[in-house]
Amino acid sequence: MPGGEFEVRFASGERTRCVIRAGALATLDELASEAGLSGKAALIADERLLSTRHGPALLRYADTRLGRPITRSVSEARKCLPEAEAICEVLAERGLGRDGFVVAVGGGVLTDLAGFAAAIYLRGVPWISVPTTLLAQVDAGLGGKTGANLRAGKNLAGAFHQPRAVVCDPEALSTLPPRELWSGLAEVVKCALLAPKEDAGGVTLLERCEGNLEGAAAGSPEALASLVEACMRLKGRIVATDEREGGARAFLNLGHTVGHAIEAATAYQRFTHGEAVALGLRGALRLSHSRKLLDTPSLQRALDLVARLEIGVDRRLSQGEREAVIAALAHDKKARGGKVRFVLLAGLGGPRVEEVSAEECARAVEASLS
Numbered sequence: 001m002p003g004g005e006f007e008v009r010f011a012s013g014e015r016t017r018c019v020i021r022a023g024a025l026a027t028l029d030e031l032a033s034e035a036g037l038s039g040k041a042a043l044i045a046d047e048r049l050l051s052t053r054h055g056p057a058l059l060r061y062a063d064t065r066l067g068r069p070i071t072r073s074v075s076e077a078r079k080c081l082p083e084a085e086a087i088c089e090v091l092a093e094r095g096l097g098r099d100g101f102v103v104a105v106g107g108g109v110l111t112d113l114a115g116f117a118a119a120i121y122l123r124g125v126p127w128i129s130v131p132t133t134l135l136a137q138v139d140a141g142l143g144g145k146t147g148a149n150l151r152a153g154k155n156l157a158g159a160f161h162q163p164r165a166v167v168c169d170p171e172a173l174s175t176l177p178p179r180e181l182w183s184g185l186a187e188v189v190k191c192a193l194l195a196p197k198e199d200a201g202g203v204t205l206l207e208r209c210e211g212n213l214e215g216a217a218a219g220s221p222e223a224l225a226s227l228v229e230a231c232m233r234l235k236g237r238i239v240a241t242d243e244r245e246g247g248a249r250a251f252l253n254l255g256h257t258v259g260h261a262i263e264a265a266t267a268y269q270r271f272t273h274g275e276a277v278a279l280g281l282r283g284a285l286r287l288s289h290s291r292k293l294l295d296t297p298s299l300q301r302a303l304d305l306v307a308r309l310e311i312g313v314d315r316r317l318s319q320g321e322r323e324a325v326i327a328a329l330a331h332d333k334k335a336r337g338g339k340v341r342f343v344l345l346a347g348l349g350g351p352r353v354e355e356v357s358a359e360e361c362a363r364a365v366e367a368s369l370s
Contacts, residue, residue, distance in 0.1 A: 004229050008142070008236040010243045014162040018142060018236060020229045022221070024169040026057040028103060028130070029064070035165040037126055039099035040066045042091055044114040046106030047071035049132060052175045058105060066094055074109045076268030079149045081157060087117040101164070102127040108140030108273065112155075115146030119161035129163040132172040134184025134224065135274050138191065138231035142166045143239045143249075149268070153331050154260045160244055168232070170225040179312040181217050183274030186309050188216070190254050190277060191231040193302055196349045205230050206305075206348065213308055251351035254343040255281035257329065258368045262317075264331075265324035270313055278309045283368035287360060288344040298348050317369055325369075329361050 008016045017035055024031065032041060043062040049055060050071065062069040070090050074083065091102070104114030104127060111129050118127035131141035147158020173181070192209040208230060216223040235252065242249035259280030262271060271279070285302050288294040294302075317325070329340055339355040342364070346352050356364070 006233065006236065008240050010162060010240055012243055014144075014243070015164075016142065016144075016162050016236075017165040018168075018232055019165065020168045020170065020225060020232065022169065022171050022225075024167050025054050025105075025130070025132075025172060028057075028061045028128075028167070031165060031167055032101070032103070032128060035128065037101045037128070037164060039101060040096060041101055041103050042066050042094060042096050043069045043103045043105065044087060044110070044117070045069045045071055045104075046110045046132070047073050049105060054132075054172060054175070061103075066096065066100070070094075072106075072110060072113070074106070074113060076109060076149065076154075076263060076273065079109045079113055079268075081148050081150075084113050084116050084120070084148050087114060088121045091117065091121050096121070096125065098122055098125060101125055103130060104128070105130040105132060106136075107131065107133040108136035111136055111140055112146055112158075113148060115144070115161055115163065116148060116158055119146050119159040124161060126164050127161070128165045128167060130167045130169075132169070133176060134173055134181055134228070135187055135272075136184075137168045137173075137228045138184060138235070139187045139252075141168065142232055142235055143252075144243070153264055153328065154268075162243075166232070168228055170221050170228065173224050174219060174221070176219075178217065178310075179272065181219065182310045182312070183272040185213060185217060186255075186274035186278040186281070188227050188231055189213075189305055189309060190252075190281060191234050192305070193281070193345060193348060194251055194254055194351050195230075195234050204349075205234065210305060213305070217310070250341070250353050251343055254345070254351060255284050257340060257342050258283045258325070258364055261325045261328035261365070262368070264328040265321055266317075272312070274309075275311045275313070275315075278306060278311060279315065279368045281306050282370075283364035283366075284342060284344060286367035287342060287356065287364045288346070290360075290363070291344065291354070293344055293346040293350075293352070295347070298345075302345070302348065315369065322365060322369065325365050326358075326362055329365070330358075
């Protein structure tokens with residue numbers, strides 16, 4: 001099975017070791033030691049993982065480090081400050097000191113929250129991110145963006161706190177339902193649209209996506225591992241040069257401006273994050289075309305790929321919900337002076353950030369939901 005290891009080095013001096021390896025969930029102790037962490041460890045895990053075939057290995061690891069796992073039942077609706085506070089309270093009760101570290105095992109919501117707790121507990125303790133969903137492996141697991149949602153919008157509270165290591169086990173994806181795989185593939189498609197045309201292997205990420213999308217959705221370990229590594233390497237190159245999103249890192253928000261607004265307007269209950277991003281990509285691509293940044297053949301190629309992403313619920317929104325999406329855009333953390341910063345494409349593989357008027361935002365929303 002494909003897999004790999006590489007290191008992301010940030011300008012701040014921080015380093016994150018990235019491991020894509022089958023069976024990695026059973027070797028967390030070894031991987032922590034290789035990352036220079038040898039103190040007490042608090043394992044924070046999505047409680048659903050303990051009922052899968054990976055549960056025994058996680059329980060053994062937790063028992064030898066700092067007692068039973070700290071389990072959370074999380075969702076976007078519960079990705080909030082009280083949840084982060086609850087995790088910190090348990091860390092304090094368990095006596096985790098400054099020489100200890102956190103191991104976060106689960107999807108992107110869990111790793112975001114646990115990483116945020118690690119960032120604020122004792123003003124920051126080291127942590128390891130172990131994303132177990134496709135969405136988290138290609139997006140949230142790497143880059144150090146931790147946080148929680150506020151009522152006003154998604155991820156409005158948070159901190160940059162780089163994990164010492166990101167550990168991706170392709171075997172963990174075998175337990176995911178089809179909807180979760182498709183959700184993750186939306187982020188893969190986003191990366192494919194961002195990725196430069198040149199590729200050392202002779203095949204671009206976009207071409208890999210076009211050739212392997214349904215195979216990956218069917219759970220092919222080879223297809224999934226290959227796409228995960230390619231996306232992680234792309235994101236690693238971007239975040240290494242822009243740790244705190246002052247420039248190129250914003251490109252990773254392609255499709256997210258409208259996507260986040262759709263999630264907020266539907267109370268994080270209706271669409272998965274990937275489904276919302278898939279919808280948001282449609283609006284961003286159409287807006288890129290209307291601004292004459294993206295030619296018609298490239299637009300059609302991109303839309304054809306996005307159209308292959310399955311969305312597991314009715315995508316139609318009521319007029320009131322559409323208005324709520326537009327209102328959510330006004331509260332978006334990327335809004336500036338009445339305009340919203342959108343990531344657009346000046347050709348496939350050519351992302352750029354532009355300010356978009358309220359009228360264009362409304363058109364982008366309509367294009368996303370049409």
